[in-house]
Every structure is written in C-alpha cells, then in structure tokens.
Amino acid sequence: MSTDTSAIHPAGIEQILAAEQELRPRSSTTRKLLHVARDNPLGTFGLIVIVALLVVGTFGPGLAVSIPFGGPQIVETPRLTSHAYDDIGVGTKNEDPSQAHPFGTDKVGRDMLARVVAGARISMLVGFISVVGGIAIGMLIGIFSGYSGGWVDSVIQRTVDSVIAFPGLVLLLILMSVFKPSMTTVTLVIMLITVFPTIRISRGATLSERNNQYVEAAKSIGASSNRILFRHLAPNILPLGIVLMTTSLGAAILAESALSFLGLGIPEPNPSWGRDISDARNTQPIHVWWALFPGIAISLTVLAFNLLGDAIRDIADPRLRGSR
C-alpha cells in the first residue's frame, strides 16, 4: 500500500511538450499519442485495463436509466453477465468453475463472475470519488499552506506529520470503527487519509514554485495574492495532481478491499471483492475458487493503476524515466 510520490516536477510536462514541438516534425495528435504509447508499453497496458474495468463496471451489472420526458419509469439495460450479482441459487452452492459459471458460485449459489463484475463498479466508484475529492482538498490546503508560510504553515505541517507517521491501516480501522460501515463512510474515510500526504507533496511543490521569477514578476506588477495563487501557481501545480491521482487510486482500491475484508467496509447487499475473499476464507470447507477470482481482480486493478501512474510520472519528469 505504498503511494510513494517523491520528487515530482510539475513543470516537466510543458517543458517536454515544448522541446518535442521543436525537435519533431509536426505530426497529428493521434501520432503523438501513439508515440507516447509505444514508449510506455506498460503504462498503455495499464490504461487499457482501466478503460476495460470502467466499461465493465458501468455496463456489466446493468444500468437503471430513467426516462426524462416519458414519466418516472426506469428502464433496465441488459447486463453483460447472464446472472445478476445478487441472484441467489442460480447454481448449486460452492460450484467449481464451469461453462455456466466461469468463476464458480459462492456459498449461497450466486454466480461469482457476476459478483466480480459488479465488484468492479463498487471499487471504481469508491476509488475515484475518494481520490478525486481527497487530492482536491489536499492540494487546496497544501498550496495555501506553502504559499502563506509562517505559523499557519507550521501548524498544518506538524499535524500532517503526526497523521502520516501513524500506520495507515490502523488509522483506517479506528476511523471505521467510529462510523457505521456504508459506502459513504468508507469513501469519506479513504478520502480523509488521501488528504494528508497530498498536503505535504503539494506544499513542497508550491514552495519550489513560489520562488520562480514569474511569481516575482506578477508581484511586481501588483497582482494580488489570490490572483498569483489561482492564476499563476495553481496551473503549474495542477499536473502534479494528475500524477498523484493515478498513484493514489491503486492505494485507495486496496484500502477499500482491505476494510471490506475485515468486515468494516462495503456492507451487503453490495458486492465487494474484499468481503468475498473474507467470506470464502470463513466458509468450511474453504472454497478456493471463491477466494481466487476476487483477489485476481483486485491485483489486476491495482497493478493497472500502478503501471499507469509510473508511466505518467515518467512523462511528467523525464529525469526519472525508467529509474523507478
């Protein structure tokens, strides 16, 4: 569960793009993208997996679409799987993988393929909402802290230090024991623990950015603090946020599954990869297939985000290319 995000230089992207424009003959955007993809095969693989997971997560369990003008009726779109994740008894209990149930069934005869597919939606939802929210809040506080300096900065930084020092998993557990487990609380708690490292990193970026000449130039023509913060500093620190998001998403999805595994995460009837593993473990006799597929799903998802995160970091800072 490592979100190692040291040494990111947000100004990197612009510099590379500018350099590339000079060096390469003019080419279409598609060709440029293909170039980037060819240079980062692992990152491209990650991106493809993520897009596939998003599609599967969105359309897999079926969508309920309400029709705006024809009244309040709801139309269910067809599922990608032949069963719903909560259809009890579509197979016999603890079935091994077969043609009818490629991933087998669980202890109440639910189709595991349908559950793994529906689990993708939950993981992605919790992951995206918590990380986007957490990074946004963290960056706002971090930029504010770094720009204002003085005792405000000290207080914020000491608080961040003490929270970061504490083992993340224990912190998650204590927080979740306070709240009643639900999708909202799980998302909020993961958001909360994403905020703190983000504060530290974006503060560092602000500090190094603050001393640049363009800030001095803006000050000298009489720009207000707010204008410097939002018009000059923020756009330069924003690419950092994108890097942080990709690297944190893997960690967020791991955190959700870990909480669900401990029974403090997503409650029934929602499917969760982590809870399915724990349910499989606690059934006698243990049904190996039941625990296997959700685990592969978690690993593949987190791997995809880690690969994409590494690739984006390499592009953002070419000095680190291939070094991590």
Added chain:
Amino acid sequence: MLNFIARRLIISAAIIVLLSIVTFGLLRVAPGDAALLASGGGFIPKEQVEAERHERGLDKPYFPISIRATDPPFVRWNSDNQYWAWASDILRGDLGRAALTDVPVSTAIKDRLPTTLELLVLTMSTTILFGVPAGVISALYRNSPIDLTVRFGAILALSVPSFWLATMVLILPSEFWGYAPPLGRTVSFMDNPWDNLRQFVPPAIVLGIAASATVMRLTRSSLLEVLRADYVRTARAKGLRESLIVYRHALKNVMIPVITVLGLQFTGLLGGTLFIELIFSIKGLGFYTYEAIFRKDYTVVQSMTLYIGIVVVMTQLLIDITYAWIDPRIRYS
C-alpha cells in the same frame, strides 16, 4: 546535535499528546455502549449497566473542558473527567484493564510483544534480504531483461493485497497437499524451533514481499542517481574496479535514503501485522488491537494506539538522529 535531539523530542511528545486526545475523542463518539459491553452485553438490566458505567467512570465528562451550545455557561471546566483519569493512570504506568477479561493491558503487551517482535524481525529481514540486492542488480543491469523482470515483479508485489496473498498461502497448500502450519496457539521458538518457524516464516514472507518492493525501487533509483555523481566518475577515472566503485563508494550513499524508508516500512508493518496475525491466527499485538477495536474496548484501544504512536514516533526520532548523524547538513536546515 543535542539541541537537535531536544527539539525533536519536544515535537514527538506534542504529537503523542495530540494523538491521545484525538483517539480518546473519536472512541467516545463511536456508536456502541462500552458499559453495556463491559457488563456482558445483551439483555442486562438497565440498573446493572448504569452501575457498571458509574463504576468505570464512564458517566463522567470526557474532557477537562466541555463546550455546550444550548445553555450557559457555554464553556465548562470539569475537574473530574475521563481523559484526565486515564492520562494520569498512564503517567503512573498503569495502562488499564481489558473490559471483558479484566486482564491488565500491560500483561497482555508483555505476553504478546515477543510474538509480534519475532514476526517484525523476520519480516524486516525478508525485506532487506530481497529488496536491497534486487535493487542493486536491477540498477547495475539497467534496462536489461533482468531489470525489467525485477521492476515488473516489484510493481506486481505492490499491487497484490497482502491479505489475499496470505489467504492463498494458507488455503492453497491445505487444498492440494493437506498441509497446514500449526494454527491457533503460538509456539515459542525455545520450545519447538521447527514448528515456530513453520508458523512465522510464511506470514513474514507475505508481509516482506510488498515492503521489499518499495525498498527495491528506492535502492535502484538512488543507486542510479549516485552512479551518475561526479565522485563516482572520479573513482572511475582513477581506474578503480567497477565492483569497488559500487560496493565501497556508491552503496554507502545509497543506504541513507534506504534506511529512512526501512524505518517508514517498519511503522507501516505495525498495521500489516494486524492483518497477518488475524489471518494466520497468531496471537500477537495486532490481533489484540483488532479484537479491541471490534469490541469497542476503550481502554485497550486507547492504550494500544498510544503504544503504537510511541513506537512510531520513537522510530521516526531514531531515523532523524541517524540521518543527522550520517549527514551533518541536515542538522542546520
């Protein structure tokens, strides 16, 4: 140097006090009734629960200062409060007792510490044994198939959830070969070294794999950076053997960030042991904390949080001091 240590000590103490206040408050807002749990839970007569609450002092105000928005005085001073009672016990060295079993927390820590410590030592050994050499090899054969394999392996290790890996390590051998490590009770190394290792090595490797991936990545990137440094070029220009350059000159500087990360990994592992002990049913401190969190056992969770907090802060302090000692530039920044 003394000044530096003193300053860090004061900050550490402040962090611990802050931590204790936050945990204390959080546990009090948590749903669930500690008095009801302590008196046995379920259908206990109300008077008995209230008596239990009074006896444990759970009816007192939480903090020395309480704020009430409804009626004046809005800010009250409470001389008799739960936080102060608990904190003064702690300062006297009394960590309290578990609500359900009435066993003193300090006894539980003393009984369970060796178990967790052995797990941590084995895990840290795995981490160093896998992480550092893999990082060095990966950096020396940069962009070769070996490097790519090691790097992909590291990303994979960071992606696989340790609780799933642990579950698989337990259930796959039992499914296919009918093998299971001794479960349920903890075997001491002194009594039966073989059973003890059978019990502790698999969880240590599972925990160590993810940690060693981080160490590997850091070792690799720092070594690559150092190998580009001027002094390494000078060493090469002098005609030193490559192995001498790497092991004598480069690795020494690489170890500084690696030691820091090892320290961070150590504190992270305190959370990891919680899972691993639960899955492998090793009765250590992690298991103890998990049970207490689930049972809403205020005293135990508070004391354990404080305990973990102190270990974390002391590790941090130790790293800072080592760091400042190795690299004098840090002391003055």
